[in-house]
Each structure stands twice: as structure tokens, then as C-alpha cells.
Amino acid sequence: MGEDMKDMVKAHCYCCDKDVLILILCRKMMNTKIQGLNIMHDGIVAFCSECHGKVYSKEVDDKNIEEAQKEYDYEVDRWNRLKEGNDTNEGNKI
Numbered sequence: 001m002g003e004d005m006k007d008m009v010k011a012h013c014y015c016c017d018k019d020v021l022i023l024i025l026c027r028k029m030m031n032t033k034i035q036g037l038n039i040m041h042d043g044i045v046a047f048c049s050e051c052h053g054k055v056y057s058k059e060v061d062d063k064n065i066e067e068a069q070k071e072y073d074y075e076v077d078r079w080n081r082l083k084e085g086n087d088t089n090e091g092n093k094i
């Protein structure tokens with residue numbers, strides 16, 4: 001439990017032309033555009049366990065969108081606070 005590779009899911013690999021187990025091999029910075037904002041966030045990429053080609057997986061895609069959304073919310077929150085006043089109110093957290 002708790003290992004990164006535990007949740008291996010199946011996805012369709014067009015290269016192998018069948019459903020294969022996917023490997024979550026990479027965690028890298030990704031760039032997703034939300035509401036016209038470029039959001040940098042951690043992302044995962046799924047690879048076919050047999051031919052090692054990149055495969056599309058809805059679960060992986062959902063996770064990346066979730067991460068992007070979290071970063072987006074954080075950025076919007078930060079911007080709103082910057083707009084309200086240029087000084088940082090360190091002791092004044094909501």
C-alpha cells in the first residue's frame with residue numbers, strides 16, 4: 001500500500017491494438033491552459049507496459065486535470081490577494 005505504482009489500470013494501446021496494463025512512469029511538470037491561464041502543475045504520464053508507447057488513460061487524464069485545477073485555484077486566490085493590497089499581511093490569514 002502507498003506505493004506509486006500500485007494503481008496500475010488498463011487502457012487501450014493503439015500500438016498493441018488491445019487493452020494493456022499501463023505504467024505510471026513519469027511525474028513531470030505539465031502545462032495546462034485553464035480560463036486563458038497557463039497553469040504549471042505536476043503531471044503523470046501513462047505508458048503501455050508492453051510496447052512502452054504512450055497511451056491515453058482517462059484516470060490519468062482526470063488526475064492531471066485535478067492537479068491543474070488545484071494549481072489554478074491557488075493562483076487565482078493568490079492574485080486576488082495581490083489585487084487587494086500590495087503589502088503582504090502575514091498575520092492576517094483568513
Ligand SMILES: [Zn+2]
Nearest residue numbers: 013016048051
Ligand atoms: Zn502497447
